[in-house]
Every structure is written in C-alpha cells, then in structure tokens.
Amino acid sequence: MTDYRALDATFRPIDTWPGERTRNRRRSPFKASWGSTLKLLKRELNQLRAKHIVIQVALTEDQIRLDGYPRASARASHPGVVLAFESRFGPLKYAVDTFTSWEDNIRAIALALEALRKVDRYGVTKRGEQYTGWRALPPEGGTSATFTTDAAAAFMAAASANGTTTPTLLREHEAVRKAYIAAAQTLHPDRGGSTREFQQLQIAKQVLEKHHGR
Numbered sequence: 046m047t048d049y050r051a052l053d054a055t056f057r058p059i060d061t062w063p064g065e066r067t068r069n070r071r072r073s074p075f076k077a078s079w080g081s082t083l084k085l086l087k088r089e090l091n092q093l094r095a096k097h098i099v100i101q102v103a104l105t106e107d108q109i110r111l112d113g114y115p116r117a118s119a120r121a122s123h124p125g126v127v128l129a130f131e132s133r134f135g136p137l138k139y140a141v142d143t144f145t146s147w148e149d150n151i152r153a154i155a156l157a158l159e160a161l162r163k164v165d166r167y168g169v170t171k172r173g174e175q176y177t178g179w180r181a182l183p184p185e186g187g188t189s190a191t192f193t194t195d196a197a198a199a200f201m202a203a204a205s206a207n208g209t210t211t212p213t214l215l216r217e218h219e220a221v222r223k224a225y226i227a228a229a230q231t232l233h234p235d236r237g238g239s240t241r242e243f244q245q246l247q248i249a250k251q252v253l254e255k256h257h258g259r
Contacts, residue, residue: 052087054098054130055113058105062125063140069237070124070142073149082152089158093132093176101127102147126150134176143237160203161196163211194256197249204228204246218257225250 049056077085090098108119125142128151139157141150161176176196198214205227213220225246232238232246 073144086155197252
C-alpha cells in the first residue's frame with residue numbers, strides 16, 4: 046500500500062475544476078516511480094514550509110479513507126489534480142491535468158516547484174517572487190493581472206522544456222524568443238494545451254520583453 050502519510054497532506058475530491066480542461070492529454074515523459082514522486086514533492090513542500098496541504102483528485106468521498114488518503118482501489122474519473130497549501134510566501138495553488146494519470150500530474154507539479162526553487166540558486170530572487178508571482182496570474186477568463194519578471198521567466202523556462210534556464214531568459218532576449226517558440230508548441234490549444242495556459246505564456250512573453258526593453 047502506498048504510504049502517503051509522509052506528505053502530511055489531506056486528499057479531497059475535486060468540487061469544480063479551476064478553468065478549462067486540457068482537451069488532448071498526453072502520456073508523460075516521466076520514468077520515475079510513484080515513491081520517488083512523493084519523495085520529491087515532500088522535499089519541495091518542506092522547502093516552502095508548507096502546511097495545511099490539500100491534494101484534490103477526481104475521487105468520490107467513499108474512495109478516500111477516514112485518515113484522508115485514497116483507498117488502494119480508488120480510481121479517479123479524470124487525471125486532473127489541484128495542490129493547495131500555505132507556504133512561507135503565502136497561499137499557493139497549482140492545478141494540472143496535462144497528462145493521462147493523476148500521479149504524473151502530481152509529479153509535474155513537484156518538478157515545477159523544484160524549477161521555481163532553483164531560481165534562488167542564482168541570486169535572482171530574495172523573497173520568493175518566483176512563487177508569489179503565480180498569485181498574480183489572471184483569473185479564469187481574464188488577462189488584467191501579470192507575472193513578476195522572475196515568475197515569468199520561471200514559467201517560460203519550465204514550459205519550453207528545452208534546457209533553457211531562468212537566468213538565461215532574464216539576461217538574453219534571443220533566449221526568450223527561442224523559449225517562447227518551444228513553449229508555444231506545447232501550450233497552444235491546438236497542440237493539447239489550454240487557452241488559459243497559452244494566455245499565461247503571452248503574458249510571460251510580454252513581461253520578459255519589457256524587462257529587455259523591447
């Protein structure tokens with residue numbers, strides 16, 4: 046039986062999916078075991094001093110045990126997951142349904158948290174702006190809010206999946222152009238992404254171009 050207790054998280058059913066669902070989900074490129082995914086997620090949550098951790102999965106109430114963890118026989122009706130928690134930078138929330146299994150979507154969130162944390166290794170941020178920038182994302186159907194510069198770079202670096210690093214995007218305009226093209230191949234609605242994700246990419250591009258004075 047999977048031991049979820051190390052996460053100190055509570056699993057809950059998804060009441061309403063926050064936004065537009067991915068139309069063409071794909072198999073993930075991840076080869077890691079579920080145990081290593083839980084270990085990675087725990088490490089990143091510990092780095093953020095996370096508490097009140099809630100993982101929402103498309104399960105019914107009777108598929109979740111009294112201790113707040115999924116039953117061994119539980120089967121999600123769709124693979125989307127929502128991770129929400131209080132952190133040392135304030136409340137954070139991530140929703141992903143890109144891949145065909147909810148376990149892979151959990152790993153995608155864990156890897157994204159790892160990528161955001163690595164921004165600090167280069168001295169780019171001092172107060173966790175790359176995390177808090179996610180709180181400034183536009184609401185569903187809106188585009189009035191924006192990213193911080195650091196969050197825009199972290200978002201585009203993660204979405205491009207071509208080896209681009211956040212510091213490179215902050216230094217080089219040409220790197221932004223190349224990363225945008227790579228990210229658009231993944232996030233465009235016609236390629237399996239969602240309208241919201243593609244809108245976020247446009248906002249990130251605008252923020253970074255402004256950063257470079259373009």
